[in-house]
Amino acid sequence: MVVADRRGDGKLHAKVTDRSGNDHGDLVSSSSLVQYRAATGDMLQAQNESGEPATLEWASRQAYGLAKDGAASLVWDHGVMRAQRAARRDTDADADELETVWANGLVARLEKRDLPPQELAPGRTVSGKAWVTTLTKDGVVAGHSIWFEHDQVFAYQLAGLTDGIVWIGPEHLKADYGGWPFKPDLAWLNLQTIAAHHFKTLTAKQGFVAKRCETPQPSRLAQFFFPTVQANEAGCDRLHYFDATVLRDCCDDHDRCYSKVGCTERSWWQFWKSWSCDACNMVAVSCFLSGNFMDPCLFKYAWAC
Numbered sequence: 661m662v663v664a665d666r667r668g669d670g671k672l673h674a675k676v677t678d679r680s681g682n683d684h685g686d687l688v689s690s691s692s693l694v695q696y697r698a699a700t701g702d703m704l705q706a707q708n709e710s711g712e713p714a715t716l717e718w719a720s721r722q723a724y725g726l727a728k729d730g731a732a733s734l735v736w737d738h739g740v741m742r743a744q745r746a747a748r749r750d751t752d753a754d755a756d757e758l759e760t761v762w763a764n765g766l767v768a769r770l771e772k773r774d775l776p777p778q779e780l781a782p783g784r785t786v787s788g789k790a791w792v793t794t795l796t797k798d799g800v801v802a803g804h805s806i807w808f809e810h811d812q813v814f815a816y817q818l819a820g821l822t823d824g825i826v827w828i829g830p831e832h833l834k835a836d837y838g839g840w841p842f843k844p845d846l847a848w849l850n851l852q853t854i855a856a857h858h859f860k861t862l863t864a865k866q867g868f869v870a871k872r873c874e875t876p877q878p879s880r881l882a883q884f885f886f887p888t889v890q891a892n893e894a895g896c897d898r899l900h901y902f903d904a905t906v907l908r909d910c911c912d913d914h915d916r917c918y919s920k921v922g923c924t925e926r927s928w929w930q931f932w933k934s935w936s937c938d939a940c941n942m943v944a945v946s947c948f949l950s951g952n953f954m955d956p957c958l959f960k961y962a963w964a965c
Contacts, residue, residue: 693705774789793853815827
């Protein structure tokens with residue numbers, strides 16, 4: 661068992677035990693340094709050269725690998741230190757359960773199951789090995805999601821937020837991506853379930869954030885995986901300390917421009933598709949630098965507005 665958390669000092673901590681609670685080592689990591697204490701008391705200290713984002717999932721994988729394979733003759737391999745003599749570990753295959761504790765009382769708990777054939781939708785049957793996540797809010801079940809490994813199908817249902825089961829398979833992604841553009845893992849399923857609940861709750865409570873410009877309705881698929889400002893937090897995303905300043909107008913107008921054009925976070929500097937999203941970005945940057953209000957819908961280069 662690995663329990664990982666982020667402390668007040670910003671460092672990642674991961675402790676490894678067996679089911680009886682016996683100590684098998686613990687890890688502390690910052691952006692520059694990784695420290696690991698083995699069950700024997702031996703200490704390891706190394707520069708953090710993972711190149712990986714500082715996530716709890718990464719800390720869990722790193723601590724687990726060191727506990728299982730030892731900390732001698734280490735090499736960096738795909739963002740994780742491992743013993744040179746040991747084979748690369750598939751922690752998703754090793755794990756039986758994963759619990760992700762989020763803010764606002766949200767907890768996603770994933771279990772692995774083998775499921776008999778069942779009809780997910782007319783003409784669409786799925787079966788076999790599956791990851792099943794149960795989402796609770798303040799201890800009350802708030803929804804479920806599932807990933808079928810063989811069929812490559814993801815489905816979810818959120819109490820009071822979805823009309824029945826919503827499912828997404830490789831056939832939905834074929835035209836734009838040729839199939840799934842990434843390999844889903846256990847951490848993704850839990851976080852995707854939490855994100856779906858978060859964005860859909862915001863939409864149900866406050867509707868569209870963008871109000872001034874007419875807004876096209878995005879596809880269900882695009883809106884679910886890459887929520888636009890229509891299901892966004894009001895204000896300066898990831899920069900909410902600017903919300904009470906004169907820069908709030910910059911953020912709101914950037915959101916309105918993105919909503920009008922149909923851009924998402926994935927649209928930054930994709931000039932080979934359209935310059936419209938870039939125009940929204942450039943106006944926002946200019947607004948931040950000058951502190952002056954500039955409505956992108958009036959900006960002559962924001963063509964879609």
